[in-house]
Amino acid sequence: MQLFKKYIKVITMCDEHGALTPIYIIWNNGSKYKIDKILEVRKAASKVGGCGILYRCRIGKSERSIFYEINRWFIESTNP
Template identity: 40%
Template sequence: MEAKQYHNPDKIYLSVKTVFYREGGLEPISFLWEDGQEYEISKVTDIRRAASLKAGGTGIRYTCKVHNREVYLFLEEDRWFMERRD
């Protein structure tokens, strides 16, 4: 039996460039948006386990600064996603 794929228009899966530190841990440094534009993350201000209330799903939420805006980037098991903004 084939599993159904659920498409959530509020959840955007992204390619993310990440630094893995030899002491342990990781930090996202940039991501590719749906249109292929790469955005640099200037700073990660918070890292915590959290749920995405808009898009659904849980994981590690990275609060990031991108062009002086605060955005949430989620690591859900082995995939990165962001919530679509209105």
């Protein structure tokens, strides 16, 4: 299965130390999904190229990994 890098909109909170916490993911069609819990945060390389900070998140009953890479967010997607 081929994966693609898909840039997404993310609403975040930035604390007084500069740490980012993603709160919502917004798809291109405007659908908004609340991130219920951050399960893991670490530096990581993506399977689709590039590297950054990986946030493994729980959204409802699903887990999803999002990456923060040089001032923008992306996911590994099966759709380009």
